[in-house]
Amino acid sequence: MAYMQMSxxxxxxxxxxxxxxxxxxxxxxxxxxxxKYPVLYLLHGLGGDHTEWTRNSAIERYAxxxxxxxxxxxADRSYYTDMKQGGAYFTYLSEELPGLVQRAFAISGRREDTFAxxxxxxxxxxxxxxxxxxxxxxxxVSLSGGLDIVRRVTGPNGFLPGEADRIFGSADELRGSGEDLFALAVKAAAAEPPPRLYQCCGTEDFLYDANRAFLDQAVSAGLNITYEEGPGGHDWDYWDRQLTRMLDWLPL
Structure with a gap:
């Protein structure tokens, strides 16, 4: 593999x-x-950055x-969102960045070659x-994802004081919006074609109950979702074990 740091x-x-x-x-x-190569956009967690994948896992070798x-x-602490007060990170990630990397590298822009x-x-x-x-x-693919974002902003969470409001606005603004995955699940199930989803979470993870709740919503909506769980917490020991399973699942 060749690793390049792009500023x-x-x-x-x-x-x-x-x-x-x-x-x-x-x-x-x-x-x-x-x-051109098929491409996987790998998104870091809250408090991390883009280097944590290569520092904490063997993802380069697997890819x-x-x-x-x-x-x-x-993406800093943006929750990959066009923030109410801050940067338009979702637009950057979904619009600007793919165009930049497709022009600079031999990376496919076809839907069937593009994964996140x-x-x-x-x-x-x-x-x-x-x-x-x-x-x-x-x-x-979601590995131990913070999928129930409404529960996250209204209950115990890892946000800094006032941070959730700066990102999403009020809970009422968030619920049912384009940032609420539970609402998006219903819309995505009606898309043609709908995306395939792979979700996993450790049974000792503090986000386990929220992941089960999203799974129920996705199944009820009729999404094509694969779910796995097993022993593990919210850490790289669990995520690194899941990476080869994730890559084997991708429709490459």
Whole structure:
């Protein structure tokens, strides 16, 4: 694999930011993809950054064997949201960044070659990408995602004082909006074609109950979702064990 640290100025965010780019060196992109690599956008968790994937897991090695490119954006503490007070991170992630990396690297822009995955806050972001833009993402993965965002902002959570309001506004504004995955599940199930979802969570994770609640909503809505659970907490010991299962599941 080749790992590149990309520094760029985002017109959407109005500031400089960073992203990691990982390209397989020992796998040529196929002709059927126009000589370009399928791509997985990997989203970091709250309090982390784009480097945590390569520092804490063997994701580079796993992706190399599958001929898969990785894009690791930095999104700070935004919850991958166009914040009420702050940057338009969802627009940056869903619109600006894909265009930049597709122009700079041999990365496919086809829906069937484009996937998103994330841990914790990033799991929320990955599912939001796929459910708001099912025409662009064939599949998305949530590893221990903060999927019940309404419960997160109204109960015990990891937000700084006033942070949730700056990101989402009030709970009433959030509930049923385009940031509420429970509402998005119903809309995404009616999309043609709907995205495929893979969700997993450790049974000792503090987000376990919220993950089960989202699973129930997704199944009720009729989404194509695969769910797995097992022993584990909210940590890289659990997530690293799940990565090969996640990549084997992707429709590559």
């Amino acid at each position: 760029l100025y985002s017109e959407t965010l109005g500031m400089s930011t960073e992203a990691g780019i990982v390209l397989p060196l020992n796998a040529l992109p196929s002709a059927e993809r126009g000589g 190399e064997s599958r001929g898969l490119a990785l894009v690791l954006p930095r 995955a994330g841990i914790s806050m990033g799991g929320y972001g990955a599912f939001k990408l796929a459910m708001r833009h099912p025409e662009r993402y064939a599949a998305a």
